[in-house]
Amino acid sequence: MRLVERARWEWWRGDPVDPASGLMRFLTAHGLPTDLSARVPPVAGAAGMAAVLVGAAGAAALGGAAGGAPSPVPAVPDLAVVAYDLRPAPHGEGVPAGAGRNGGRVQDAGGPAVAAARVGRWSTSWTDAEHAAAVRAVRAAIAEGDVYQVTVVGHRSAPYSGDPAAALAAVAALPGARYGGGLAGPGWAVATASPECLLTVERGLARTSPVKGTRPATASGRAELLASGKERAEHVMIVDLVRNDLGRLAVAGTVRVEQLFGLREWCGLWQAESTVAARLRPATSVADLLAAVLPGGSVTGAPKLAATGLAAALEPVGRGPAMGALGVLSADRLDLGLTIRTVAADADRLHLWAGGGITWGSDPYAEVAEAHAKADPVLAAIGAASC
Secondary structure, eight states, X not given: OEEEEEEEEEEOTTOSSOHHHHHXXXXXXXXXXXXOSSOOOOOTTOOSEEEEXXXXXXXXXXXXXXXXXXXXXXXXXXEEEEEEEEEOOOTTOOOOTTTOEETTEEOOOOSSOOOOOEEOOOEESSOXXXXXXXXXXXHHHHHTTSOSEEEEEEEEEEEEESOOHHHHHHHHTOTTOSEEEEEEETTEEEEEEEOOEEEEEETTEEEEEOEEEEEESSHHHHHHHHHOHHHHHHHHHHHHHHHHHHHTTXXXXXXXXXEEEEEEEETTEEEEEEXXXXXXXXXXXXXXXXXXXXXXXXXXXXXHHHHHHHHHHHOSSOOTTTTSEEEEEETTEEEEEEOOSEEEEOSSEEEEEEEEEEOTTOOXXXXXXXXXXXXXXXXXXXXXXXX
């Protein structure tokens, strides 16, 4: 089967329409599910599925958090929903980017190969010293008791010419990406190699798998991560936060941690991951769920609203489509990845974001090095696919 775009709805921060209401109206208009607490029979004439992109500003608006600095890539909507019809596919035809799934991966676009883009020099939104100063500011806020943990995120961009499709496809294909793919519109495209599940819902059961804690994917790195009291404390703090997020919508007594501090490899890095599940209360809507889980705990900190406010004050550049969500909604399933390890393209620049969670035990320059380690595989993939 192939997916043919039926309609799309896009929202930017500052638009007069409430994003939750607009989203629900669009889903209803195209026969897509709005109540995820139970299996609902398919609606005659409904779209086959929808791709959903929520940027950082959209996540903040849905979740009632601080919105942060303006996006450096304003062409990308802060919320986009694209409805697709399912039709028989001619032999060899591909699937639209960001629309299909296979084993947890959003599929890349098919079609003929395109010439590689020429990518210029990358520039950062802050220097390493400025990033380290932000880490120290978070530690000072922790000392004052204002927050317990805050994720700070940096941005970098580079000019390009030509078609960026091959570079974005290379990002989506990075090893370890549970959500590898993207979504595009007029004048913009987003690609992700995210290892993190923000939210799945199937038959009324919701799951989220926060990722927090990073070391090189070596035997010594594995041992160091498993033995790190600082990393485990940081991780458990976020697990508690997402347990609370799901608990707002859960049947009493059904929230449980299915896995705690397991390790998953992404691009030569160990990442610590847990999974929290809950049975949803009847009449839980898509908008209810997004309001509860966004912004994702692993890219905010705790308490969530205070941490988001501090990060917004410290970060000089907005997070754009990063640190939000990208995935699919069908008649019987919602599957959203958290848009970490994510690249956006506008008419003439590529954009990338990377950061990490800061606790009292954080070393400023170790945090800077960790952010670079997360960005490096993405930069390498873009470089290998470019002129």
